[in-house]
Amino acid sequence: MVLTSAGLPTTQSIRRAHELEALGNFTLLERPLRPETIQSAMRAALRARSRQYEMRARQEALLRANADLEQFAHSVSHDLREPIRSIAVYSELLTARYTSVLDSKGREFLGFINAGATRMDALIGDLLAYTQAASIHDQDVAPTDAGKSLESALANLAQAIRESSAGVQFADMPSVKIRDIHLQQLFQNLIGNAIKYRSERRLIVNVTAVREDGHWLFAIQDNGIGIRPEYKETIFGIFKRLHTNDRYSGTGMGLAICQRIVERYRGRIWVESEPGQGSTFFFTVQA
Numbered sequence: 001m002v003l004t005s006a007g008l009p010t011t012q013s014i015r016r017a018h019e020l021e022a023l024g025n026f027t028l029l030e031r032p033l034r035p036e037t038i039q040s041a042m043r044a045a046l047r048a049r050s051r052q053y054e055m056r057a058r059q060e061a062l063l064r065a066n067a068d069l070e071q072f073a074h075s076v077s078h079d080l081r082e083p084i085r086s087i088a089v090y091s092e093l094l095t096a097r098y099t100s101v102l103d104s105k106g107r108e109f110l111g112f113i114n115a116g117a118t119r120m121d122a123l124i125g126d127l128l129a130y131t132q133a134a135s136i137h138d139q140d141v142a143p144t145d146a147g148k149s150l151e152s153a154l155a156n157l158a159q160a161i162r163e164s165s166a167g168v169q170f171a172d173m174p175s176v177k178i179r180d181i182h183l184q185q186l187f188q189n190l191i192g193n194a195i196k197y198r199s200e201r202r203l204i205v206n207v208t209a210v211r212e213d214g215h216w217l218f219a220i221q222d223n224g225i226g227i228r229p230e231y232k233e234t235i236f237g238i239f240k241r242l243h244t245n246d247r248y249s250g251t252g253m254g255l256a257i258c259q260r261i262v263e264r265y266r267g268r269i270w271v272e273s274e275p276g277q278g279s280t281f282f283f284t285v286q287a
């Protein structure tokens with residue numbers, strides 16, 4: 001708002017004007033202003049204010065649309081699980097009890113139904129995990145001992161580590177502001193991928209954590225098949241995969257879930273890689 005002093009100001013009116021100026025919404029003008037100047041200043045102020053309102057309304061609409069979509073994905077994945085499970089259960093029962101009365105084509109078709117239902121169940125399960133790693137920002141989380149989360153992830157991967165004869169090396173792990181279950185999921189997905197996408201060489205996975213300004217930078221480095229530079233970003237998308245299911249099984253959701261978890265804590269996740277040499281996945285978590 002503008003306060004003009006028409007004619008000569010008195011001591012009292014100047015004091016009052018200073019008081020109003022101190023409130024923040026007023027500007028004291030020493031000389032009278034022309035009406036056109038005031039008009040154009042007011043128009044500009046109104047335009048700026050209406051832009052602000054528009055932006056706020058758009059932001060709110062976007063948040064609402066996001067929440068709706070999340071809710072939709074959550075209920076769809078939840079509701080779909082039951083019918084898919086029954087397809088899987090009954091096709092397994094058919095295989096177990098009626099294989100002898102089916103010819104080879106019939107057995108082959110049943111095999112396809114089984115494989116389809118199992119894959120669909122995995123996809124839905126991962127979609128559900130994705131919606132559960134909701135994008136709301138978690139603040140003031142109690143610190144977690146990253147060493148414990150890593151231990152739990154490695155225990156869950158014990159069989160895959162044994163079967164691939166992988167060597168997993170790690171140094172001292174810090175305390176970080178993230179829920180244990182989320183950090184465990186991150187380690188499990190990233191080390192699990194290192195195992196899955198290993199090369200002919202013996203797999204060595206290195207897990208490190210380095211303190212940087214206000215956060216810890218975790219790195220999971222492998223000497224596997226690597227990732228071509230043009231896919232460095234797309235691999236974090238939902239259902240994005242670089243290989244067919246016959247070669248490497250998977251749903252293409254692991255990295256999307258990792259990204260969601262990291263962003264929930266206002267961190268970043270990215271990959272650096274040299275095809276044929278290996279990949280290093282980095283993510284940051286608040287200290």
Ligand code: ADP
Nearest residue numbers: 193194197226235241242250251252253254255
């Ligand atoms: P999934 O493993 O189920 O395909 P992800 O989202 O975990 O899904 O990974 C997406 C894609 O990124 C994978 O299909 C794979 O091509 C690539 N990828 C992920 N991790 C690695 C890795 N450590 N080495 C090479 N490629 C990887």
